[in-house]
Amino acid sequence: MDKRLLVNTAHVRGHGTNIGGELAPQVFEIDKVDRLRSSSPLHYSLHVRIVEQSLLVQGTLECNLQCECDRCLCEYDQSIEINNVCHYFEIPGDKIVDITDEIREDILIMFPQKYLCSAECxxxxxxxxxxxxxxxxxxxxxxxxxxxxxxxxxxxx
Ligand SMILES: [Zn+2]
Ligand SMILES: [Zn+2]
Incomplete structure (x- = not known):
């Protein structure tokens, strides 16, 4: 499974190209601190397009977290989905754009602040x-x- 998400802009067609796949969960750098135990791979489904010499990346990200409840200590799963990813990147000389960090930040922001198996726990x-x-x-x-x-x-x- 990939650890970095690289887009070779030399292969992006005029009207854009769809890319999809998984990034290894290590991309989140989850230590066994806190109530977050582990994560599934990060699924991405993106449309990449070249607009005025920049790379435009739009699409959806998804992952499934295994958490421990703050109140009852049970383990539960929580899925996170983001469907409004939108980033512009400058295209470097070698035409390869590494979009891993931006994608990771998008989904890390959605990680829970409090871990509860249910609001009524x-x-x-x-x-x-x-x-x-x-x-x-x-x-x-x-x-x-x-x-x-x-x-x-x-x-x-
Ligand atoms: Zn009691
Ligand atoms: Zn609970």
Whole structure:
């Protein structure tokens, strides 16, 4: 799998050329810090065209992230898609344009700031450590359980 995305402008036809493929996930330089575990390859589907001696690159980028939830620590997948890629590049003497950095920056900006398996994730109980998405626990500071019991009491009255 490619680590750099190079466009040979000598091969770009007058009305433009479509290029598609995958870049190795190493392009994101993900360390095992944070809640981001890994990524699929970066899929690109681009239209490249020469406009007034510059290279115009437009199209779509896509990747799938494997993350760990901030609240419940479960692993989940999140896909990211960008369909408004648009960059101009100067064409160097050797006609080869390396567009890797711009493409990578486009998609890195869309990486999540917070990692949540769902917006409603209830996380782990701070007392017993149970995953409150999967099971209720009887801990007193578990507000959702307290609420359920108080509602039941009201029904019985
Ligand atoms: Zn979660
Ligand atoms: Zn608990």
């Amino acid at each position: 209830m996380g782990l109980c701070p007392s017993c450590g149970r995953n409150r998405n999967a099971e209720d626990c009887q801990c007193e500071n578990n507000e959702s359980v307290v609420d359920v019991w108080s509602q039941l009491n009201e029904l019985e009255l």
